[in-house]
Amino acid sequence: MKFKTKDISHFKDYIRENKTVTIITHYNPDGDAIGSSTALFRYFKLIMKDVCIVVPNYIPHSIEFLLENTDYIIAEADFKKAKKRLQETDLLIIADMNDNSRCGDNLEKILNELNCKKVLIDHHVLPFGYDINFSYPEASSTCEVVWNVLYRLSGKKVFPPDISTSLYAGIMTDTGSLSFSCNDPGLYIVISNLLKSGIKANKINQKIFDTYSKNRLSLLGYAISRKLRVFDKQRAAFIAISLSELEKFNYQPGDLEGVVNYCLKLEGVDFCALISERDKKIRMSFRSKDESIDVNKFARKYWNGGGHVMAAGGKSFMSLSEVVKCFTEQIYNMDFIVKD
Ligand SMILES: [Mn+2]
Numbered sequence: 001m002k003f004k005t006k007d008i009s010h011f012k013d014y015i016r017e018n019k020t021v022t023i024i025t026h027y028n029p030d031g032d033a034i035g036s037s038t039a040l041f042r043y044f045k046l047i048m049k050d051v052c053i054v055v056p057n058y059i060p061h062s063i064e065f066l067l068e069n070t071d072y073i074i075a076e077a078d079f080k081k082a083k084k085r086l087q088e089t090d091l092l093i094i095a096d097m098n099d100n101s102r103c104g105d106n107l108e109k110i111l112n113e114l115n116c117k118k119v120l121i122d123h124h125v126l127p128f129g130y131d132i133n134f135s136y137p138e139a140s141s142t143c144e145v146v147w148n149v150l151y152r153l154s155g156k157k158v159f160p161p162d163i164s165t166s167l168y169a170g171i172m173t174d175t176g177s178l179s180f181s182c183n184d185p186g187l188y189i190v191i192s193n194l195l196k197s198g199i200k201a202n203k204i205n206q207k208i209f210d211t212y213s214k215n216r217l218s219l220l221g222y223a224i225s226r227k228l229r230v231f232d233k234q235r236a237a238f239i240a241i242s243l244s245e246l247e248k249f250n251y252q253p254g255d256l257e258g259v260v261n262y263c264l265k266l267e268g269v270d271f272c273a274l275i276s277e278r279d280k281k282i283r284m285s286f287r288s289k290d291e292s293i294d295v296n297k298f299a300r301k302y303w304n305g306g307g308h309v310m311a312a313g314g315k316s317f318m319s320l321s322e323v324v325k326c327f328t329e330q331i332y333n334m335d336f337i338v339k340d
Pocket residue numbers: 032033096123141142174
């Protein structure tokens with residue numbers, strides 16, 4: 001990961017010159033969003049800053065433990081407090097998102113009007129312009145980028161266990177336990193340094209991944225056994241699931257996390273999607289296991305979304321059946337192979 005010396009020295013200046021630091025991350029935060037935010041929180045706390053995290057909405061149960069002993073505001077629960085904090089901040093760190101719109105309409109408006117210094121730390125493609133952009137789309141996760149930034153800021157490779165735990169958690173969740181975005185040898189050096197702080201990788205893995213409720217496991221079984229559609233010729237598959245089906249399993253936020261990846265386990269499937277009906281919209285997740293199928297481009301072009309080459313999200317305000325019909329046609333037309 002190549003860093004510009006001037007970016008690091010400017011970041012050091014910003015940190016020295018400012019006392020109040022706020023970290024913000026994306027809507028529907030995942031392990032990498034919460035991992036990177038909490039690691040940064042702990043680092044800034046260590047160097048005596050007044051620091052706080054603003055999380056746009058709910059935090060999935062499996063990664064809640066990362067927030068222990070941090071100060072955070074959930075904007076959806078206490079918008080006034082989040083707004084005040086953002087308006088009073090001297091230095092804003094934007095973690096694991098590339099555009100202010102990724103944290104929802106209400107927060108986006110506030111972020112757009114802030115005059116404080118803004119530093120982006122992220123691994124999504126096409127970042128929005130901030131004062132400093134630590135943007136590395138080739139990185140496995142924002143947490144990997146955060147380790148590299150903290151190393152260059154502090155000269156240290158091994159951090160306290162609570163910082164290492166947060167970074168390790170984000171790397172594991174964003175790489176599917178090192179099963180994708182995992183080819184770079186540099187990533188394993190980062191992980192090695194995290195483990196040197198004495199954290200127990202097996203225990204963290206259990207905390208993050210082995211936390212299903214019985215309903216969640218049953219929903220996964222139902223989705224795979226009853227809702228999976230496979231298109232052999234097109235090497236594609238998808239699962240579409242309605243709100244009433246989700247309600248049968250007493251759906252809780254986060255319960256569909258990772259379901260999309262099961263479709264890629266099929267031999268002969270290179271492209272897949274999870275389509276799920278939510279309150280007022282249809283949420284879509286796309287995955288690919290072949291670089292020539294760029295789901296970021298596909299999501300941007302057709303489904304109001306984006307993300308990474310091999311993992312992206314989108315949304316639609318059509319009905320579930322209309323989305324399924326349209327998406328099925330796209331599979332038959334192989335629209336998911338987006339030509340430049
Ligand atoms: Mn991420």
